[in-house]
Structure formats: structure tokens, C-alpha cells
Amino acid sequence: MSDTDLSAYKRSAALTALDYVKDGMVLGLGTGSTAKEFIMALGTKVAAGMKLRGVSTSRETATLADRSGIVLLDDNDHWPIDVAVDGADQVDPSFNLIKGGGGALLKEKIVAVSAKQFIVLIDYTKRVPFLGKTFPLPIEVISFGWRNTARAIEALTRSRVVLREQAGAPFRTESGNLIVDTHMARIDNPRELDAALHHIPGIVETGLFIDCADVLIVGTPQGVETYHATRP
Structure with missing residues (x-):
């Protein structure tokens, strides 16, 4: 293709x-x-x-x-x-x-x-057929304490969390925030995951719609x- x-x-x-x-x-x-x-x-x-x-x-x-x-x-x-x-x-x-x-x-x-x-x-x-696996879940986080936020995301999802970069520097959204991409094998319950992620301090928004x-x-x-x- x-x-x-x-x-x-x-x-x-x-x-x-x-x-x-x-x-x-x-x-x-x-x-x-x-x-x-x-x-x-x-x-x-x-x-x-x-x-x-x-x-x-x-x-x-x-x-x-x-x-x-x-x-x-x-x-x-x-x-x-x-x-x-x-x-x-x-x-x-x-x-x-x-x-x-x-x-x-x-x-x-x-x-x-x-x-x-x-x-x-x-x-x-x-x-x-299900979300995840072939595409990581983007999560927008504030820069303050982002490593702690990423660690909490890793603990919740049991997945690898990677800070997004652009031209060798951390990618910045137009709101000045960071994005961490969460590599999950499978998202079986997107609604439940989205709700759980929003309880982690430092997360601005998730890429789950x-x-x-x-x-x-x-x-x-x-x-x-x-x-x-x-x-x-």
C-alpha cells in the first residue's frame, strides 16, 4: 500500500x-x-x-x-x-x-x-479490532514533575511510557505541555482506562476519545x- x-x-x-x-x-x-x-x-x-x-x-x-x-x-x-x-x-x-x-x-x-x-x-x-498495540496512546502532561506522572502511568497501565521528542528536544504542545506516548499491547476498556488516567495528577488530557x-x-x-x- x-x-x-x-x-x-x-x-x-x-x-x-x-x-x-x-x-x-x-x-x-x-x-x-x-x-x-x-x-x-x-x-x-x-x-x-x-x-x-x-x-x-x-x-x-x-x-x-x-x-x-x-x-x-x-x-x-x-x-x-x-x-x-x-x-x-x-x-x-x-x-x-x-x-x-x-x-x-x-x-x-x-x-x-x-x-x-x-x-x-x-x-x-x-x-x-481494539485500540493500542499498533499505535501508542498519547497523553498530554504538564512539565512539572512529568517523570513522576510518567511513572504513575506506567504503574497503572503496566506499559512502556516514552517522552515524545522533536528534533532532539521534548515536543511541546501549543499549550506548552509535554506528551508521553504509552505503548499498550491492548486497551480492552477505553472508558475505564480514560477515567483512571484522569485521576493521576499532572495529566492534562488523554488521546482517548x-x-x-x-x-x-x-x-x-x-x-x-x-x-x-x-x-x-
């Missing part, structure tokens, strides 16, 4: 997501390669006269949205987000997600839960598949 093929599947999922966008909407704009495809596709709608406003989850996304003609709301506004659209690093059969590979998980989660509808775009390789996704759009070699979450 080539990167070109995967890019095409992401693009097809992004184009399908345009069906959920209506004139005058406020959109939550995710971060990463699949979200980028969606934002660029939105640019064609804006160029054709559609009026859209957006909430950005990263500086990278803000720059791309500006180039695409999308007016961004201020970070400190109260956002009436109609639809948020983002990618995911893993999705299990219950629509639980791992996100944070790009390091924007905190802002992404704030935007996702603030939206009336959250749409997740992936290529088919991101669908997994539980009961967030309303629509899953998957680009596959056979075409685009769309699924809707069913909840009580």
Missing part, C-alpha cells in the same frame, strides 16, 4: 464529508493529514460563495484555513460549532478513538465535544463507507 493510495482514500473521505456542510455553519477544524484534505476541499466551497466560519485546533490548521478563505473565530469566543471534522489514529468497532499523533489532542477534544456533530475521517487502515464520534467516514479501495454511531 503506497502513501499515494492512502492519500487518495483520505481525500475521498474528505470530499464525502462536504455533504454535511451547509452555508453559514461554524465548523471545528481538526489537525493532521486527513483534516488537511477536508480544509482544502472546503476552500473550493468558499471560493464558490459559501459562507463558513471555523474554530482551529492548531496553528497549522489556522494557517491552512486562512489560505482557504475560512474566517476563524477567536480562541476565547463561545463557539456555536455545528460540525467538527477531524481524523483519527485508530478507531475501534465501538467508535472509540485514539488521537494525538499530531500533538493537538487537547484542542481537538475541546472542539469535538463542543460540536453538535463530530465527524471522523479515516482511511481504512485506521480501523482496528470516548462517545465523541457521531459519524465515521472511511476511505477504502472499494469506495467510501459511512457509519453513524448509535447510542442510548
Whole structure:
């Protein structure tokens, strides 16, 4: 499977997501390669006269949205987000997600839960029978005492915890925090794990997105598949 093929599947999922966008909407704009495809596709709608406003989850996304003609709301506004659209690093059969590979998980989660509808775009390789194993769980932590926080995460998960680095230095989120990637063989109960992790002082947010996704759009070699979450 080539990167070109995967890019095409992401693009097809992004184009399908345009069906959920209506004139005058406020959109939550995710971060990463699949979200980028969606934002660029939105640019064609804006160029054709559609009026859209957006909430950005990263500086990278803000720059791309500006180039695409999308007016961004201020970070400190109260956002009436109609639809948020983002990618995911893993999705299990219950629509639980791992996100944070790009390091924007905190802002992404704030935007996702603030939206009336959250749409997740992936290529088919991101669908997994269970979370973990092939992708570590990103956890955003404050820098103060981060080694103690990492040790507590290791004790809870019985897994290897690695500080994320970039260009030989600790990776910093846009909020100035660190990310530790937790390499777990299998996450059997994402909801329980997420709750337990939030009891550890120093953890800002986890990359587990539980009961967030309303629509899953998957680009596959056979075409685009769309699924809707069913909840009580």
C-alpha cells in the first residue's frame, strides 16, 4: 500500500464529508493529514460563495484555513460549532478513538465535544479490532514533575511510557505541555482506562476519545463507507 493510495482514500473521505456542510455553519477544524484534505476541499466551497466560519485546533490548521478563505473565530469566543471534522489514529468497532499523533489532542477534544456533530475521517487502515498495540496512546502532561506522572502511568497501565521528542528536544504542545506516548499491547476498556488516567495528577488530557464520534467516514479501495454511531 503506497502513501499515494492512502492519500487518495483520505481525500475521498474528505470530499464525502462536504455533504454535511451547509452555508453559514461554524465548523471545528481538526489537525493532521486527513483534516488537511477536508480544509482544502472546503476552500473550493468558499471560493464558490459559501459562507463558513471555523474554530482551529492548531496553528497549522489556522494557517491552512486562512489560505482557504475560512474566517476563524477567536480562541476565547463561545463557539456555536455545528460540525467538527477531524481524523483519527485508530478507531475501534465501538467508535472509540485514539488521537494525538499530531500533538493537538487537547484542542481537538475541546472542539469535538463542543460540536453538535463530530465527524471522523479515516482511511481504512485506521480501523482496528481494539485500540493500542499498533499505535501508542498519547497523553498530554504538564512539565512539572512529568517523570513522576510518567511513572504513575506506567504503574497503572503496566506499559512502556516514552517522552515524545522533536528534533532532539521534548515536543511541546501549543499549550506548552509535554506528551508521553504509552505503548499498550491492548486497551480492552477505553472508558475505564480514560477515567483512571484522569485521576493521576499532572495529566492534562488523554488521546482517548470516548462517545465523541457521531459519524465515521472511511476511505477504502472499494469506495467510501459511512457509519453513524448509535447510542442510548
